[in-house]
Amino acid sequence: MPIRQLPDVLVNQIAAGEVVERPASVVKELVENALDAGATRLDIDLEEGGIRLIRIRDDGGGIASGELPLAVSRHATSKIATLDDLEQVATLGFRGEALPSIASVSRFALISRTADAAHGARLEVDGGRVGEVVPHPHPAGTTVEVRDLFYNVPARRRFLRAERTELGHIEEWLRSLALARPSVELRLNHNGRLLRHYRPLREGADPLARVAEALGEDFTRQCLRVDHAAAGLRLHGWVGLPTASRSSADQQYFYVNGRAVRDRVVAHAVKQAYADVLFHGRHPAFVLFLELDPRRVDVNVHPAKHEVRFRDGRLVHDFVFRTLHEALADTRAGAVATAEA
Ligand code: ADP
Numbered sequence: 001m002p003i004r005q006l007p008d009v010l011v012n013q014i015a016a017g018e019v020v021e022r023p024a025s026v027v028k029e030l031v032e033n034a035l036d037a038g039a040t041r042l043d044i045d046l047e048e049g050g051i052r053l054i055r056i057r058d059d060g061g062g063i064a065s066g067e068l069p070l071a072v073s074r075h076a077t078s079k080i081a082t083l084d085d086l087e088q089v090a091t092l093g094f095r096g097e098a099l100p101s102i103a104s105v106s107r108f109a110l111i112s113r114t115a116d117a118a119h120g121a122r123l124e125v126d127g128g129r130v131g132e133v134v135p136h137p138h139p140a141g142t143t144v145e146v147r148d149l150f151y152n153v154p155a156r157r158r159f160l161r162a163e164r165t166e167l168g169h170i171e172e173w174l175r176s177l178a179l180a181r182p183s184v185e186l187r188l189n190h191n192g193r194l195l196r197h198y199r200p201l202r203e204g205a206d207p208l209a210r211v212a213e214a215l216g217e218d219f220t221r222q223c224l225r226v227d228h229a230a231a232g233l234r235l236h237g238w239v240g241l242p243t244a245s246r247s248s249a250d251q252q253y254f255y256v257n258g259r260a261v262r263d264r265v266v267a268h269a270v271k272q273a274y275a276d277v278l279f280h281g282r283h284p285a286f287v288l289f290l291e292l293d294p295r296r297v298d299v300n301v302h303p304a305k306h307e308v309r310f311r312d313g314r315l316v317h318d319f320v321f322r323t324l325h326e327a328l329a330d331t332r333a334g335a336v337a338t339a340e341a
């Protein structure tokens with residue numbers, strides 16, 4: 001075969017392979033976009049575990065009607081403009097890939113209105129074929145609808161699991177987000193029923209309230225508050241007492257600059273910090289936020305951004321280890337400690 005340039009739709013479908021694994025990945029990308037747009041309230045409606053429908057409405061800044069076609073074009077983003085921006089990126093998105101990828105493997109609609117626009121507008125994309133922008137009523141903010149995910153990619157569709165399983169992935173991802181954004185109100189409806197409602201945490205309220213909503217009081221009754229800063233690094237959050245250890249690593253939430261990540265350097269540091277207070281085979285529960293200058297961490301490692309690369313991994317490792325080791329000192333001495341509110 002001769003070498004040829006692939007058509008845009010196919011390029012987007014190939015990219016979708018990396019970004020869109022299942023309904024939960026769509027929810028993640030759309031919710032992150034809403035947060036990047038400054039939303040304080042999100043309504044998520046699902047049908048059939050998100051396979052039939054994912055609809056997310058936000059009260060963020062919206063998209064100007066003239067920019068709707070750009071929003072669904074590949075490599076088009078309002079979040080970075082230069083390499084320097086990329087190196088200190090503070091938004092959750094920046095690759096300009098999510099909407100075109102999702103829209104290439106679903107029946108997709110984007111409806112939006114900016115606060116200063118008189119009318120809203122709607123743009124549909126069907127399996128990557130982009131329609132016309134038409135006027136459409138909408139409050140300030142954005143709604144994205146994704147129907148029949150992978151309807152045109154049977155090989156992918158076959159990998160989707162039962163409704164319950166896909167819903168479980170969405171709920172778990174939303175839990176991890178709810179922990180990181182306590183001031184954002186989140187509603188999750190499934191097949192017309194309200195499943196979860198995370199109420200917004202008011203200024204000055206106890207941040208542990210959201211943790212209790214997300215993880216239950218079994219966790220909040222048996223955790224220690226951590227907050228330590230050194231060498232331009234800050235680690236804060238809550239770590240479970242050894243008595244709250246679990247048989248699986250299912251309550252481990254780690255965020256770097258507000259982004260949930262899996263990181264081996266950090267996982268190792270946490271494991272070491274707990275080494276002498278946990279029995280073999282037990283796993284700690286924790287919700288930890290690491291903050292550092294965005295220039296000291298590369299978030300552009302994977303399209304879905306589940307991983308990061310620290311410029312100084314050893315420093316981060318030792319900081320996390322020391323902070324937690326110190327926090328757990330009293331439990332090591334056998335003293336009883338409880339979380340301070
Ligand atoms: P990225 O988030 O990497 O910029 P996306 O494909 O996810 O790329 O989105 C493309 C662009 O569409 C964003 O940069 C943003 O300008 C706009 N956009 C997407 N979703 C929303 C939203 N919910 N509210 C406002 N703008 C949005």
Ligand code: MG
Pocket residue numbers: 029032033093094096098099
């Ligand atoms: Mg995005």
